[in-house]
Amino acid sequence: MDITTKQTVLIIDDDQNEVMLTKMVISEINPEIGMDVAFSGEAGLTLLRSGRPLPELILLDLKMRRLSGIDVLHHIRLDDRLKHLPVIIVTNSALESDKQKSIEAGADDYLHKAFDIERFSGDIKSLLERYLVKVGEN
Amino acid sequence: MFEDIVETVREPLIALDSDLRVRSANRSFYDLFKVRPEETIGNLIYDLGNRQWDIPGLRTLLEDILPQNNKFDDYEVEHTFSGVGHKIMLLNARRIIHKEIGAQMILLAIEDITDRKRAERLLEANEAKYQELVQNVNSIILKMDTEGKVTFFNKFAQTFFDYTEKEILGSHVVGTIVPETESDGLDLDFMIKDIEANPEKYINNENENMRRNGKRVWVAWTNKSIRDGTGKVTAILSIGNDITERRRMETELKDYEERFRRLFETSKDGLLLIDKQTGDIVNVNPAIVEMLGYSSEEFIGKKPEDIGLLKEIKDFKDTIEELIQSGFINYENVFAETKQGQLISVDIHLVDRARFIQCNVRDITERLRTEASLKQSNADLVELNQDLESFIYSVSHDLRATLRTISAFIKILTKNYAERLDDQGRDYLTRVYTSSEKMNKLIEDLLYLSHISRQEPCRSQFNMSDKASSIIEGLHKVNPGRSVEVIIQKGLAAFADPGLTEVVLSNLLGNAWKFTSKRDNGRIEFGAFGQGSKTVYYIRDNGSGFDPQYATKMFLPFHRLHAGDEFEGTGIGLSIIKRIIRCHGGKVWAEGEVGKGATVYFTLG
Numbered sequence: 008m009d010i011t012t013k014q015t016v017l018i019i020d021d022d023q024n025e026v027m028l029t030k031m032v033i034s035e036i037n038p039e040i041g042m043d044v045a046f047s048g049e050a051g052l053t054l055l056r057s058g059r060p061l062p063e064l065i066l067l068d069l070k071m072r073r074l075s076g077i078d079v080l081h082h083i084r085l086d087d088r089l090k091h092l093p094v095i096i097v098t099n100s101a102l103e104s105d106k107q108k109s110i111e112a113g114a115d116d117y118l119h120k121a122f123d124i125e126r127f128s129g130d131i132k133s134l135l136e137r138y139l140v141k142v143g144e145n
Numbered sequence: 146m147f148e149d150i151v152e153t154v155r156e157p158l159i160a161l162d163s164d165l166r167v168r169s170a171n172r173s174f175y176d177l178f179k180v181r182p183e184e185t186i187g188n189l190i191y192d193l194g195n196r197q198w199d200i201p202g203l204r205t206l207l208e209d210i211l212p213q214n215n216k217f218d219d220y221e222v223e224h225t226f227s228g229v230g231h232k233i234m235l236l237n238a239r240r241i242i243h244k245e246i247g248a249q250m251i252l253l254a255i256e257d258i259t260d261r262k263r264a265e266r267l268l269e270a271n272e273a274k275y276q277e278l279v280q281n282v283n284s285i286i287l288k289m290d291t292e293g294k295v296t297f298f299n300k301f302a303q304t305f306f307d308y309t310e311k312e313i314l315g316s317h318v319v320g321t322i323v324p325e326t327e328s329d330g331l332d333l334d335f336m337i338k339d340i341e342a343n344p345e346k347y348i349n350n351e352n353e354n355m356r357r358n359g360k361r362v363w364v365a366w367t368n369k370s371i372r373d374g375t376g377k378v379t380a381i382l383s384i385g386n387d388i389t390e391r392r393r394m395e396t397e398l399k400d401y402e403e404r405f406r407r408l409f410e411t412s413k414d415g416l417l418l419i420d421k422q423t424g425d426i427v428n429v430n431p432a433i434v435e436m437l438g439y440s441s442e443e444f445i446g447k448k449p450e451d452i453g454l455l456k457e458i459k460d461f462k463d464t465i466e467e468l469i470q471s472g473f474i475n476y477e478n479v480f481a482e483t484k485q486g487q488l489i490s491v492d493i494h495l496v497d498r499a500r501f502i503q504c505n506v507r508d509i510t511e512r513l514r515t516e517a518s519l520k521q522s523n524a525d526l527v528e529l530n531q532d533l534e535s536f537i538y539s540v541s542h543d544l545r546a547t548l549r550t551i552s553a554f555i556k557i558l559t560k561n562y563a564e565r566l567d568d569q570g571r572d573y574l575t576r577v578y579t580s581s582e583k584m585n586k587l588i589e590d591l592l593y594l595s596h597i598s599r600q601e602p603c604r605s606q607f608n609m610s611d612k613a614s615s616i617i618e619g620l621h622k623v624n625p626g627r628s629v630e631v632i633i634q635k636g637l638a639a640f641a642d643p644g645l646t647e648v649v650l651s652n653l654l655g656n657a658w659k660f661t662s663k664r665d666n667g668r669i670e671f672g673a674f675g676q677g678s679k680t681v682y683y684i685r686d687n688g689s690g691f692d693p694q695y696a697t698k699m700f701l702p703f704h705r706l707h708a709g710d711e712f713e714g715t716g717i718g719l720s721i722i723k724r725i726i727r728c729h730g731g732k733v734w735a736e737g738e739v740g741k742g743a744t745v746y747f748t749l750g
Contacts, residue, residue, distance in 0.1 A: 099546040124553040
């Protein structure tokens with residue numbers, strides 16, 4: 008996977024292990040992709056509103072303490088500066104209702120984390136290919 | 146001389162020549178037959194009175210019988226003469242020799258027996274009519290002498306008591322038609338003797354009698370003593386009518402009344418009888434006294450609304466009219482007011498009972514309370530169930546998420562650090578990974594179980610045989626080396642949720658597949674049979690089977706009948722099947738024996 012300019016993915020998840028796994032998977036797919044991490048919904052929103060360059064993609068966990076993924080998504084979609092950002096809800100939940108809620112709240116995609124890490128890696132890869140700008144497309 | 150004799154005989158007499166011409170006739174003859182001598186003498190007897198005497202019977206007599214016998218006696222001839230009407234006559238004739246003229250003659254004496262005969266016939270007819278009446282009247286008529294022996298027993302009595310006339314005549318009534326003791330203990334033998342002595346005392350009485358087969362019957366008797374000239378009783382005439390049915394109905398009515406009275410008294414429902422004409426209460430039972438707090442006396446003569454019942458009804462008279470039309474009226478969950486002014490919830494049923502209206506009042510306070518609390522309990526239970534489901538879901542979900550990271554890091558460890566471990570270390574890693582995968586399957590099954598509990602089956606018609614075939618095909622793909630004989634009954638249809646039924650079939654066929662894996666000649670059979678209106682499907686295998694004492698236990702979650710390393714499985718499969726089948730309104734059960742295979746049966750509602 009070739010990416011010309013430095014592109015960044017923001018991971019918002021309150022589980023350190025999950026974050027670590029996701030980071031490992033992404034850097035294995037493409038070590039060039041930059042990654043920012045926020046360990047809570049609030050931290051994620053603060054980071055997005057801090058004036059730093061915006062990420063190209065947000066991987067947002069659904070089930071978090073305090074602000075949930077859906078809450079964070081609402082804030083993003085209501086913020087003129089942020090609302091255009093692609094957001095993928097990445098979760099352990101296989102509930103159809105959770106997927107429904109996420110799409111209604113404005114998620115661009117919904118990923119149920121596969122138990123098998125290799126399948127998970129494959130799923131992440133195809134999402135990155137869909138949402139990050141590839142060589143020659145720029 | 147001869148003519149003189151003829152003349153003096155009082156009964157009509159004629160003398161005929163041998164050629165049957167009248168030689169002489171006496172006065173009686175002329176009088177009786179209203180003929181004159183000049184039109185008689187010298188004429189052929191048959192020609193007399195415009196051939197009125199041309200009687201076939203007479204011809205036979207004179208021309209056939211007399212020539213052979215010289216006489217005949219009391220020959221009865223019946224003839225209608227145009228002049229004197231219908232006559233019955235007795236003819237006596239003699240052939241004699243007339244000495245004076247030396248010729249043969251016939252003397253014919255005619256006796257007119259018309260009146261006597263008529264009287265006799267009338268008497269006979271009357272006698273027959275009387276006999277017929279006595280014999281065939283629909284009443285028992287019997288006569289007995291003063292000793293109680295039967296001297297007359299009419300046909301009806303014979304049929305009724307089942308005795309022939311021959312059998313009964315001369316027999317004593319006691320022991321035949323009168324049982325020695327009546328059912329209720331009255332001594333009939335004594336009574337019979339008493340009837341003989343004092344018949345007037347028994348002019349009308351009702352007795353229990355007995356048929357030939359011993360069956361008791363009730364008869365209403367009218368007895369009359371027959372006395373001789375000295376006033377001594379010589380016989381007793383009894384006329385009886387069968388009142389068995391009437392007595393039975395009377396007894397039943399009495400029983401019915403008694404039962405009704407007992408029900409009325411002991412009913413837990415308040416009961417009032419209301420006069421249909423006046424609308425007044427005429428009778429109440431203890432329950433209504435208890436319920437409304439008025440004494441019985443306070444109820445009587447009042448209208449229902451005066452004692453706190455059906456106050457909302459404006460005109461009870463209209464209600465009565467409606468009741469006569471419909472037979473009954475129900476008022477459900479209405480208020481009744483007690484004497485103390487307390488309102489209680491009641492159901493009221495009005496029933497039309499001929500002269501009365503029966504009013505049932507049921508206190509439903511307790512029932513309403515129970516219903517409300519039941520409703521609450523049910524709602525609580527539903528909530529609790531939902532809580533439990535979401536608890537199971539959330540726990541399983543969190544467990545799975547944690548397990549996922551464990552499993553992922555082990556995999557990374559295996560991949561990136563394997564060369565730094567020795568064989569034993571790598572073996573340990575494999576074991577941890579396998580265990581985590583097994584645990585994941587367990588959690589997924591648990592999640593599925595929790596998921597289907599909340600699912601309503603969405604039924605449609607589909608082919609079960611096809612589904613089973615494609616599941617077996619899938620199993621063959623997973624274990625291509627297995628040789629199993631699979632027999633699937635063709636064309637089995639089901640009306641059920643196709644997705645859920647597939648889960649059932651794939652679990653059961655999967656089990657059969659699994660448990661026959663240790664056999665060389667494995668055999669799996671899927672079929673169905675009818676049981677009443679239901680279709681029972683079954684999956685049979687000749688695999689490892691199970692101990693029959695666990696036949697019901699095996700449908701509980703996590704219950705495994707085989708050690709984990711013997712056959713793979715989480716132990717939730719059969720619970721899932723049970724849930725799916727239960728939500729279809731069906732049943733599932735199993736039969737088996739260790740080493741002899743298993744059969745799982747199920748219905749789909």
